[in-house]
Amino acid sequence: MxxxxxxxxxxxxxxxxxxxxxxxxxxxxxxxxxxxxxxxxxxxxxxxxxxxxxxxxxxxxxxxxxxQALRHLASIPLVELARPTLDQLAELSGELVRLSIPDGDHLVWVAKSQGARGGLRYDPDAGREARFARTSSGLAWLSALPEDQAIARLQAQGFERDDDSRSSGPRDLDEALAAVREARERGFAFTDSTHELGIAAVAVPVSRADGTPAAVLSIAGPSVRLTRERALELVPHLFRGREDLAVLADSTLHA
Known part of the structure; x- marks a missing residue:
């Protein structure tokens, strides 16, 4: 070749x-x-x-x-149909709301809606990969998978720190699995400064009717605003958004 x-x-x-x-x-x-x-x-x-x-x-x-990448993303039914849900959550939370979907053995943020109108803003580009062990989106995704599949993805990706060496987060498989199991038990994942210093996020998996995960819905923002207490206040709204997206995920699967 x-x-x-x-x-x-x-x-x-x-x-x-x-x-x-x-x-x-x-x-x-x-x-x-x-x-x-x-x-x-x-x-x-x-x-x-x-x-x-x-x-x-x-x-x-x-x-x-x-x-070309944006045209491709817009052609994915779930990404296009999820826009009203993302916008509504962004308006309600005043923070960045993102949708991530699987790409092979990776998880990628493919759509976003910015709710912050002033002051500190967290607004990275779409198309970035959500690290499994260091992002709330990654942990939420793994929490919706069988344990053996979650372990396989964690081992394949590893536990290297991101560019900001001051960020925290799981350092090995045991710590990562503990975070995944906590997310599975609670129904959501919360992280603070594990992916980027000073950035917190809360995420929930979106599953189809048969239980297979289809996407992850998350809210991210500066840690000074998106505290653990504030994240807990937003979780019920994420759950409602997840219900809307789950219906869309099923409809696009069978379309």
Whole structure:
């Protein structure tokens, strides 16, 4: 099989984590691709609109890739139909509300609605992966899975800290499983500064009628506002939102 396509995807995947872009030499070094081959790849991707270059010679993701990704997300029935529920929860909570769905063995935030109108705002881009052991969304998702499947996903992903080394969170399988079991018992997961320092979140799994998980609904915001007490106040509203989304999940499954 030609190496051109895998290399092109490797370039795109690398630049997803570098929103400001990287110079050609750094891309070649990170991916262990000869500079000449790297130059051909990025040139073609720029011509297609999937990459853009700046005056300093850095390459970053282009609008074409973002546009195609957003069009794809909008075509997913549950994502499109969930919008009113997300907006309602955002208005009620005054915080960021997100929907995440599985992508293979990963969980990805695919839609959001911002309820914060002023002051501190937590508003990361959609499309980011929700780490299983370090996010309320990840823990909520695992809580809806059989124990052996939850263990397998935790072991596969590992327990490395995110970019902010000051963040806390489970350090091994035992600690992660304890958090998953607590979420399963309570019906929701709450985290504070485990994924990003100073950010708290509360999440509930959304399951279909047959019990299989379809998505996760979460609320996130600055820890100074989204305290544990405030999160507990919002849990009943998350439960109601989950009921609405569960109906949608079943309808899209059988559509």
């Amino acid at each position: 030609s190496t051109a396509v895998p290399r092109a995807f490797s370039v795109l995947e690398l630049l997803v984590t570098s929103p400001s872009g990287l110079p050609l030499g750094k891309i070649a070094e990170e991916l262990a691709i000869p500079p000449s081959a790297t130059h051909r790849i990025v040139t073609e991707l720029v011509d297609l609109g999937y990459l853009r270059s700046d005056s300093e010679g850095n390459y970053a993701l282009g609008l074409q890739l973002v546009s």
